[in-house]
Amino acid sequence: MSDEALENLLAEDRTFPPPAEFAAAANLSDPSVYERARRDPEGFWAAEADTLHWFKAWDRVLDWELPFAQWFVGAETNMSYNCLDRHVNSGGGDKVAYHWEGEPGDTRTITYAQLLEDVCRCANALRELGVGTGDRVAIYMPMIPETVVTMLACARIGAPHTLVFAGFSADALADRMHDSGAKLLVTADGQNRRGQQVSLKPNADAAFASATECNYMLVVRRTGQDIAWNDEVDFWWHDVVDRQEPQCPPVRLDSEHMLYLLYTSGTTAKPKGIKHTTGGYMVGVAATHRWVFDIKDDDVYWCAADVGWVTGHSYIVYGPLCNHTTGVMYEGTPDFPDKDRWWSIVERYGVTILYCAPTAIRTFMKWGDTYPGAHDLSSLRLLGSVGEPINPEAWIWYRDVIGSGRTPVVDTWWQTETGAIMVSPLPGLTTTKPGSATYALPGIDADVVDDEGRSVPDGSGGYLVLRSPWPAMLRGIYGDDERYAETYWRRFPGMYFAGDGAKKDDDGYLWVLGRVDDVMNVSGHRISTTEVESALVSHDAVAEAAVVGRDDETTGQAIAAFVVLRAGVVGDDALLAELRDHVASVIGPIAKPKSIVFTEDLPKTRSGKIMRRLLRDISENRKLGDVTTLANADIVNEIADRASAAAPED
Numbered sequence: 001m002s003d004e005a006l007e008n009l010l011a012e013d014r015t016f017p018p019p020a021e022f023a024a025a026a027n028l029s030d031p032s033v034y035e036r037a038r039r040d041p042e043g044f045w046a047a048e049a050d051t052l053h054w055f056k057a058w059d060r061v062l063d064w065e066l067p068f069a070q071w072f073v074g075a076e077t078n079m080s081y082n083c084l085d086r087h088v089n090s091g092g093g094d095k096v097a098y099h100w101e102g103e104p105g106d107t108r109t110i111t112y113a114q115l116l117e118d119v120c121r122c123a124n125a126l127r128e129l130g131v132g133t134g135d136r137v138a139i140y141m142p143m144i145p146e147t148v149v150t151m152l153a154c155a156r157i158g159a160p161h162t163l164v165f166a167g168f169s170a171d172a173l174a175d176r177m178h179d180s181g182a183k184l185l186v187t188a189d190g191q192n193r194r195g196q197q198v199s200l201k202p203n204a205d206a207a208f209a210s211a212t213e214c215n216y217m218l219v220v221r222r223t224g225q226d227i228a229w230n231d232e233v234d235f236w237w238h239d240v241v242d243r244q245e246p247q248c249p250p251v252r253l254d255s256e257h258m259l260y261l262l263y264t265s266g267t268t269a270k271p272k273g274i275k276h277t278t279g280g281y282m283v284g285v286a287a288t289h290r291w292v293f294d295i296k297d298d299d300v301y302w303c304a305a306d307v308g309w310v311t312g313h314s315y316i317v318y319g320p321l322c323n324h325t326t327g328v329m330y331e332g333t334p335d336f337p338d339k340d341r342w343w344s345i346v347e348r349y350g351v352t353i354l355y356c357a358p359t360a361i362r363t364f365m366k367w368g369d370t371y372p373g374a375h376d377l378s379s380l381r382l383l384g385s386v387g388e389p390i391n392p393e394a395w396i397w398y399r400d401v402i403g404s405g406r407t408p409v410v411d412t413w414w415q416t417e418t419g420a421i422m423v424s425p426l427p428g429l430t431t432t433k434p435g436s437a438t439y440a441l442p443g444i445d446a447d448v449v450d451d452e453g454r455s456v457p458d459g460s461g462g463y464l465v466l467r468s469p470w471p472a473m474l475r476g477i478y479g480d481d482e483r484y485a486e487t488y489w490r491r492f493p494g495m496y497f498a499g500d501g502a503k504k505d506d507d508g509y510l511w512v513l514g515r516v517d518d519v520m521n522v523s524g525h526r527i528s529t530t531e532v533e534s535a536l537v538s539h540d541a542v543a544e545a546a547v548v549g550r551d552d553e554t555t556g557q558a559i560a561a562f563v564v565l566r567a568g569v570v571g572d573d574a575l576l577a578e579l580r581d582h583v584a585s586v587i588g589p590i591a592k593p594k595s596i597v598f599t600e601d602l603p604k605t606r607s608g609k610i611m612r613r614l615l616r617d618i619s620e621n622r623k624l625g626d627v628t629t630l631a632n633a634d635i636v637n638e639i640a641d642r643a644s645a646a647a648p649e650d
């Protein structure tokens, strides 16, 4: 029986120092920044805060009564002022804030000055519809500029927003509207997805009917499709917003005023309303965006997440706008009209920085190199990844095929709860290893601990924790302080822990190994799903893999693998045997999958994370669990069919 919290199996010896030219021009190029932040974290964050605008200065940088933090205590500021007015007032109004592209090919170019006017009009409209400072506004919208405008208008008048991803059901929307007590719902008639007009308003109507606190709906006409309309409660955006004055003074808000709620779905329990406030969050996202993406004045930056996830909040909207960045926003799917849509966008706008999720990268890998190969991607100078562990082979593919073998890759670990990136390379300073998020950022106190909360030595695995408060941290779960304390702060007293396993390699690099709920226990060895998946993906026939532990009489759990092959590869018995041997040779016989199922796709959450729980159910022939947060529900039945046909190997 191993006493390790988590085995350290996969070894990676490829390293990538920052290119000399990149390092010479990087925003952060002096390694002493880490030590400076360690010596005086409050002074360090205060210096970052000084780059932003405050109507009133803070009395204290931090008040910390575990687990409740307040940052920049007593200060007054406004997020939308910092994102917009500050730049327009200093002559930067003509700079493009967003190059937006709709799925059908329609485009809009929006400058900072135009965005400020739109935000002011929208803020005035919100007030006309009865929204005041402190009232919550629900946003159920496509990836269109009005979504960003609404978020900033809410921030301008201090009305916390809560975005609900447009792929969620009416029930999911109703739950979140009810829990947040939203007074207004902002939505659209529909959105464009893979060449289809997908309606939103019917879901909004159904949710509205059961959310009794909500008075009105403000509706953007996006697709022009037929929708039900109730004159008493429904208002068209073009009727109400367009006629407003383009000025609206920003409200001076306390640093700890709630900026937004964002619900994390969780797999079983009631969604948690993660609460973020104004001042600290602003400092956290602005600083991390500038450091990690090395943002320069002439960059064209594309975060391809959906604005409905935290990645969209922090790194499509608030961080980039604080830094006066030119961004790209795209409404639709990556395979419309063909599988090269992203690469045509990169080429068209001269995108210099791309930030996306491993699930997208592995999908592009599956589709093959021809699609990116058909476009000029030479404008790219930096690539980022977020949302799941990135398999070393996917990392290499991303750097080689998308980044032409020369761009640094930053793998960024963080969560809805952390608000901003916590663990990531600094592209001008850090020598990267494919698959590792490397080190905690300056001012962030991350560690890996064992079952008793003791820091593990290099070369061992355990639980990823944060030991000190940070400015962008969640301030609680909306309406449930006890659940907040219990969920994040009790497992290891005095430390924040939110469910991820990790290891430190022999050089002290951090490797995030996925959720500890997914860890498998094979003959007493605790093995992370990530390492076995990465071993499978390191075979050149494989684009994507998911593994789970299923009950086994002899070994406690046995490893069951689900494998998506690269375009053109045929999955037969020979390949199956080869893959099992491959895993054994890459990380050891203990990790050899007992069964492997070839599949076209894997079940994923709407934000692209693999749903291993469902695969576990399939592997153990249990009745399937809740699939309402599943993006590709059909695939579950298909995998279940194939899994029952595939006899386990010995």
Ligand code: WTA
Residues within 6 Å of the ligand: 264, 309, 310, 311, 385, 386, 387, 388, 389, 390, 411, 412, 413, 414, 415, 416, 417, 437, 498, 499, 500, 512, 513, 514, 515, 607
């Ligand atoms: C996972 C997304 C490995 C992790 C910003 C975390 C990652 C959860 C990484 C949060 C990464 C995110 N490497 N795992 N670079 N980034 N995760 O709240 O399990 O949607 O706890 O926030 O995603 O997901 P969330």
